[in-house]
């Protein structure tokens with residue numbers, strides 16, 4: 001497998017046997033992509049292609065498609081051990097080494113853009129700078145910095161405990177200054193696994209949430225909301241958030257509302273079920289393990305329902321959570337979407353073009369169309385007919 005980094009000076013003619021553009025239900029064959037100054041200037045059929053002196057690059061017998069997008073990760077957590085990850089945070093050298101490795105893993109799995117769902121030390125902002133300044137190879141990063149959560153409630157490892165409007169404004173300004181492109185808000189607690197459907201409490205009043213979302217939007221930042229339980233999702237929708245993260249236990253009525261509002265849903269299935277694949281799984285009682293499995297099965301049904309209703313589904317893994325490994329878990333999540341019964345085209349869109357929309361990068365990547373940037377992968381077959389072909393990457397191209 002080859003990983004090729006282009007730059008803003010690159011002029012290249014890419015001659016591909018097959019192309020999936022990120023949206024179409026069919027492949028296009030024998031296409032030529034003219035990349036000029038690191039941007040797709042033109043896409044023509046090879047019968048109309050005229051060499052212009054730019055370097056030519058042929059991808060015989062391969063299908064070119066948009067690079068994959070993981071819309072929910074935590075670079076500051078390694079997915080192996082939560083405590084070890086947190087203890088590593090004060091050690092800048094160790095963090096650089098771990099994050100460098102994770103960034104490389106994303107590229108190896110064909111993931112060329114990620115959105116980080118925050119960490120309490122703001123390491124995701126550092127990682128974004130490292131990639132932008134080409135210190136380390138890595139995917140394009142949309143950072144949220146530190147999350148907004150209420151003091152005394154869930155999520156101390158995601159952001160500082162906040163007490164009121166002055167606190168919120170201070171953090172928001174601080175995050176904007178440091179390069180955040182989105183805001184992460186913790187609306188509810190975690191699923192407890194003690195009792196079916198039990199979730200930690202709501203953190204904010206609906207008016208408080210509404211204020212936070214309005215402030216973020218006024219600065220041009222999208223809002224991603226950690227919301228489990230139907231009540232939490234409804235509250236987040238009332239407040240006008242852009243995406244629901246996790247979103248377990250959504251009612252059909254709530255899913256319908258998400259579809260009507262155009263709210264994105266990142267159901268992070270791996271975040272719950274992958275914990276059963278770790279060495280710590282036995283720490284869960286048989287009853288808790290049953291609840292985890294039932295929660296997973298319920299989420300698959302909700303995803304199928306959401307797809308039927310027209311909810312804008314997005315693939316996001318929560319990589320960094322227990323058993324959710326950076327890069328690799330993307331394949332798990334794709335398999336879960338397939339287990340939910342979604343058609344391959346819908347899964348591929350959730351992994352590319354719709355992912356780009358939730359990241360706010362739809363003008364730059366997520367589809368292979370004129371004016372977009374060269375974030376591509378190439379596979380030896382037709383991904384629309386065989387999703388598993390994504391496990392046989394031949395090439396990753398990124399900027």
Ligand SMILES: [Zn+2]
Nearest residue numbers: 072074117318
């Ligand atoms: Zn998360």
